[in-house]
Amino acid sequence: MDVTFRESKPYYGEKTDLSSLFESDNPSMGVDDIEELLETEDNQSRETEVITGLIPLHVSNSNVNERQENRNIDNMNARHERNIVHVYTRRKKTAEVEQSQQMEKQIEESQVMEQQQQSSASGVEVGDNEVRRSIETGGEEVDPSIGLPIALRKEPRSKAGKPAIKYGFEPDISNYISYESLSPAYRAFIASLQSARIPKDRKEAKQDPKWREAMLEELRALEKNKTWDLVELPIGKKAVSCKWVFTVKQSPEGKVERYKARLVARGYSQTYGIDYDETFAPVAKMSTVRTLISCASNLGWPLHQLDVKNAFLHGDLHEEVYMEIPPGWSKPETTGKVCKLKKSLYGLK
Amino acid sequence: MGYEQCNGDHTLFYRHSGRRITVLAVYVDDIIITGDDETEIKSLKGNLSKQFEVKGLGQLRYFLGIEIARSPKGIVLSQRKYVLDLLSETGMLGCRPISTPIDPNHKLCAESGNPVNKESYQRLVGRLIYLCHTRPDISYAVSVVSRYMHDPRSGHLDAVYRILRYLKSSPGKGLIFKSHGHLNVEGYCDADWASCLDDRRSTSGYCVFVGGNLVSWRSKKQSVVPRSTAEAEYRAMSLAVSEMMWVRSLLLELNVLRKGPLKLWCDNKSAISIANNTIQHDRTKHIEIDRFFIKEKIDDGTIELSHVVSAKQWADCLTKGLSVKECELACSKIGMIDIYHPS
Numbered sequence: 180m181d182v183t184f185r186e187s188k189p190y191y192g193e194k195t196d197l198s199s200l201f202e203s204d205n206p207s208m209g210v211d212d213i214e215e216l217l218e219t220e221d222n223q224s225r226e227t228e229v230i231t232g233l234i235p236l237h238v239s240n241s242n243v244n245e246r247q248e249n250r251n252i253d254n255m256n257a258r259h260e261r262n263i264v265h266v267y268t269r270r271k272k273t274a275e276v277e278q279s280q281q282m283e284k285q286i287e288e289s290q291v292m293e294q295q296q297q298s299s300a301s302g303v304e305v306g307d308n309e310v311r312r313s314i315e316t317g318g319e320e321v322d323p324s325i326g327l328p329i330a331l332r333k334e335p336r337s338k339a340g341k342p343a344i345k346y347g348f349e350p351d352i353s354n355y356i357s358y359e360s361l362s363p364a365y366r367a368f369i370a371s372l373q374s375a376r377i378p379k380d381r382k383e384a385k386q387d388p389k390w391r392e393a394m395l396e397e398l399r400a401l402e403k404n405k406t407w408d409l410v411e412l413p414i415g416k417k418a419v420s421c422k423w424v425f426t427v428k429q430s431p432e433g434k435v436e437r438y439k440a441r442l443v444a445r446g447y448s449q450t451y452g453i454d455y456d457e458t459f460a461p462v463a464k465m466s467t468v469r470t471l472i473s474c475a476s477n478l479g480w481p482l483h484q485l486d487v488k489n490a491f492l493h494g495d496l497h498e499e500v501y502m503e504i505p506p507g508w509s510k511p512e513t514t515g516k517v518c519k520l521k522k523s524l525y526g527l528k
Numbered sequence: 529m530g531y532e533q534c535n536g537d538h539t540l541f542y543r544h545s546g547r548r549i550t551v552l553a554v555y556v557d558d559i560i561i562t563g564d565d566e567t568e569i570k571s572l573k574g575n576l577s578k579q580f581e582v583k584g585l586g587q588l589r590y591f592l593g594i595e596i597a598r599s600p601k602g603i604v605l606s607q608r609k610y611v612l613d614l615l616s617e618t619g620m621l622g623c624r625p626i627s628t629p630i631d632p633n634h635k636l637c638a639e640s641g642n643p644v645n646k647e648s649y650q651r652l653v654g655r656l657i658y659l660c661h662t663r664p665d666i667s668y669a670v671s672v673v674s675r676y677m678h679d680p681r682s683g684h685l686d687a688v689y690r691i692l693r694y695l696k697s698s699p700g701k702g703l704i705f706k707s708h709g710h711l712n713v714e715g716y717c718d719a720d721w722a723s724c725l726d727d728r729r730s731t732s733g734y735c736v737f738v739g740g741n742l743v744s745w746r747s748k749k750q751s752v753v754p755r756s757t758a759e760a761e762y763r764a765m766s767l768a769v770s771e772m773m774w775v776r777s778l779l780l781e782l783n784v785l786r787k788g789p790l791k792l793w794c795d796n797k798s799a800i801s802i803a804n805n806t807i808q809h810d811r812t813k814h815i816e817i818d819r820f821f822i823k824e825k826i827d828d829g830t831i832e833l834s835h836v837v838s839a840k841q842w843a844d845c846l847t848k849g850l851s852v853k854e855c856e857l858a859c860s861k862i863g864m865i866d867i868y869h870p871s
Contacts, residue, residue: 400581465661466744467537468560468591469605469703470775471553474784475562476603476705477739482588482596483569485559487580 381423381506384440390425393440398505401442407502407518418501418517420445421524442505443525536778543568549782558591594662595702597867604867605662606702611695614655618692625697626690627856630669632849637725638676640683649680652688659695662702664735664745665859666691668846671731671747675724700868701859708740711784713775715792716836717768718843719750719760730754732764733846735862736771738779742862744771747846759815761799764847765833766818768792769825776830789832795841800833 384390401407412418421444428436475482502518531552534540541552542563550563550572559576561569576582588596597604615621656670669691676684717734724731729752735745746767754760772790779785794800802812803822812819825831844850845858 464537464539466775467540467778468553468555469705469741469743470738470778471540471551471560471562472596472603472605473705473738473741473743474711474779474782476741477707477709477711478564478784479707480562480564481566481569482598482603483561483573483584483586484588484591485561485573485576486583487557487559487576 378425384423384425389438390440393425393438394423397440397442404522406522406524407520409516410501410519411515412501412517416499416501418503420503421505423506441525444500444502444520534778534781536774536781540778542782544783549784551782555592560588560591593658602704602706604702604704604865606700606867607659607662608700608702608868610659611699614659615692615696615699618652620689620692620696623689623693623696626693627697627852628850629666629691629694629855630672630687630849631690632851634672634687634849635725636672636676636683636687638679639681641681641686644680644682644685646680649685649688650677653677656688656691663695663864664703664742664862665701665845665855665864666694667745668731668733668747668848669694671749675749698866698869701864701866703742704863704865705741706863711739711779711786712788713738713772713779713785713790715768715772715790716841716843717761717764717792717794718841718847719757719764719796720847721754721757721760723848724749728753730760730763731847732760732767733843734764734768734771735843735846736768736775738775740863744775745843745846745862746771758796758798758802759812761794761796762802762812762815762822763818764843765792765794765799765803766822769822769831772831773825789829791832791834793834793836793841795836795838797835800835803833 378384378387378390381394384394421442424441424443426439426441428439472482474480500520502520502524504516504518531541531543534542537553539554541554543550545565545568548563548565548568550561550565550568552572553560553562559582561572563569573584577584587598590596593607593610595606595608597606612621615623653670653674656666657674660667660670669687673684673687673691714737715734716737717732719733720731722728722730730750731747732750733745733747735742737743748767750760750763752763754763769792772792776785776790802819803826822831826833838844842858842861845855845862850858
């Protein structure tokens with residue numbers, strides 16, 4: 180009789196208090212479940228294969244067998260590379276067929292173990308502990324602790340579900356969560372939820388036509404406004420650098436309204452008195468707005484709203500401010516020149 | 529274009545043509561246009577779109593993250609999306625709602641609990657302060673938690689979470705502006721004496737109604753230590769009077785104010801008698817400036833002081849934590865309504 184122990188399933192049922200031991204290393208349960216499903220399928224197919232190959236004759240090293248073994252091992256290797264899942268087996272030596280099967284399996288297992296050791300030698304630290312375990316249990320040798328439940332024999336893995344640090348993985352959520360276990364329909368749904376990703380920098384934004392269009396639109400607006408002249412940078416002056424900032428504008432219902440790219444100057448490098456004197460923004464008091472609304476309500480006035488596009492850019496600039504060529508706008512005629520700003524820009528002081 | 533800048537608020541522009549008026553409020557790149565002169569509004573819109581690249585968005589709907597809904601019954605301002613965003617950002621969407629924003633007997637002081645992350649606390653309270661534009665009901669609670677911005681402790685953070693739980697109970701709550709057919713200015717002022725446990729300063733609160741609608745309110749810790757309740761009330765009164773003077777100047781410029789004194793209600797009789805009486809009291813020698821300021825306004829007939837029983841004191845919710853019943857009553861009286869509420 181074969182008994183198969185699995186890491187993710189308590190053999191002694193949920194009701195024993197041992198189950199708490201299993202729950203302690205549980206964060207990757209969902210993935211394990213699916214993996215386990217795959218595993219059982221695999222297992223079954225392997226078992227049947229082996230039996231058909233073995234029942235007629237007890238020949239341990241026949242060619243057929245070897246080929247099959249090789250295939251099996253390949254199979255195992257492939258799976259092994261994907262994810263290390265350990266299966267612990269215990270058998271009684273009774274029927275001949277089973278014995279042969281068992282022997283065959285032992286060979287197989289030892290080969291797998293070699294494989295494991297190789298891979299662990301080549302860097303899989305996680306597997307290390309488990310390899311030793313499987314040697315103990317799989318190798319059929321007398322183990323003093325064999326009578327104990329497996330949950331007690333085996334301590335919880337300290338690094339369960341975590342990639343080795345030496346691989347340089349950052350503790351980022353995307354290392355642990357993936358779309359892989361979702362059906363295509365759900366995957367599409369979730370992808371649509373996350374579609375409004377905001378790029379970090381211009382390089383990322385360039386990949387996406389939506390953002391490229393947004394950047395072009397901003398540049399067009401700036402050119403139309405005659406925001407700058409191209410000049411050579413006078414000696415003794417410093418140019419302010421600039422960058423792109425991306426946002427997704429949302430409607431009150433939370434839908435994506437438009438993609439917005441904005442060129443901002445890094446104004447923090449300006450100094451008071453040299454590059455700028457006064458800053459001013461017309462900000463209405465909220466109580467003024469409420470007073471107006473109360474008037475409108477009591478006197479029946481209509482309320483309208485207007486939104487000025489690129490409002491900040493309408494302010495004329497009196498100081499001499501030079502800015503570097505915006506990234507992504509460089510043409511042959513702009514090399515070695517800087518923008519002398521005529522109108523104000525976001526981020527300037 | 530013939531528009532005058534308003535003295536009360538420099539971002540407000542208006543133009544009288546005959547008896548009609550057009551008003552323009554500017555908030556950096558957002559503009560609100562209102563008035564009873566429809567032809568002028570149209571030509572103004574045309575002029576503006578010639579000068580700048582504008583997007584005429586038609587009716588006022590969404591202004592600085594505030595949702596504005598208009599129906600024949602009135603205009604409602606709410607920040608529902610802002611509240612829901614705030615809740616989901618803080619992971620409080622699934623929290624248990626609670627019916628008052630702050631514990632009526634809260635004993636928050638500078639040292640309640642262990643220090644917590646300062647930046648995130650400040651950011652969170654900052655978001656709540658912006659929310660106060662349409663939520664006078666949390667003004668007091670927010671003013672309390674914002675006293676500890678420089679050194680937040682776990683007890684303060686718990687108070688902030690309580691505000692979030694309160695917001696969860698009615699995220700769509702907002703101010704309603706009904707038509708009462710008049711534009712009288714009324715004010716209520718109240719104070720909670722020695723409410724701050726750290727330095728025994730008082731909290732003053734006032735709310736100002738224009739045409740029956742709440743337009744301005746404040747909950748503020750006083751900057752000096754008062755020696756009596758009357759004195760604390762008195763300082764709150766002077767704060768309210770200055771705010772009402774500002775509203776009056778604004779309405780005068782818009783030419784929509786009716787003649788007559790502005791009413792200020794106060795529930796402290798001794799504060800009223802100090803204000804009305806010219807005789808120098810022994811106990812009030814040290815509050816001269818506020819005294820003369822209020823006295824002057826009463827004497828020239830701009831302000832009229834009256835007594836109101838504490839139960840009808842609507843500024844109450846700006847100076848102390850209220851019980852569930854009081855809180856609901858106050859919310860309905862200062863004109864707060866949840867238009868999204870299924871009822």
